Amino acid sequence: MSIAELGALGDIVASFGVIATLIYLALQMRQNTKALRLSTSHALTGDLRSMFSLLASDQGLAEVLVEAGHKTQLGGPTRIRYFTFTSNLLRIYENAYLLKRENSISEAHWSGMTQLVIDYKSMAAFPAYWEDRKHWLSAEFRAYMDTEILPTPPRPGVTIPGSV
Known part of the structure; x- marks a missing residue:
């Protein structure tokens, strides 16, 4: 075998090595993307869990939400x-919205959070909150809320706090 033939053979072997490396890197990137999605979903779930744990352990806050379920106007400390509470919830949802736009959370996680907000915005006091505080959120997220979330009715049979 001549030196030229050995050189060509070496090029072929090197090409296989490059292809194998690219396949390996693609698999690693896919695994990393999956791990990042799981981590992001876990963080969002933790934020929601903290909020709802507070709600479950604080009777006064629970009473506020019951009142907000049937009163359009709230006053004072209520x-x-x-x-x-609503600002915190919407900040978490806005964060999820931005992450979803970047394809960083799963469709299943996103749809569950979306349904939660659709049900929550059905509380009697929500329109007053939205008019008074929506400017705290990004223009893009406000537009999404106005076109996609606010017009959507809650699922049939959903019980809003204070409505029963």
Whole structure:
């Protein structure tokens, strides 16, 4: 075998090595993307879990949400607590919206969070909150809420706090 033939054979072997490396890198990137999605979903779930744990352990906050379920206008400390809780919830959802736009959370996680917000915005006090505080959120997210979430009715049979 001549030196030229050995050189050609070496090029072929090197090409296989490059292809194998590219396949390996593609698999690693896919695994990394999956791990990042899981981590992101876990963080969002943790944020929601913290909020709902607070709600479950604080009777006063639970009473605020019951009142917000049937009253269109809230006053004093009740209004402040409802607006704060709602602002926190919408910040988490806005974060999820931005992550979904970047394809960083799964469709299943996104649809569950979306349904939660669709049901939540059906509380009697939500329109007053939205008019008063929506400017705290990004213009893009406000447009999404106005066109996709606010017009969507809650699922049939959903019980809003304070409505029963």
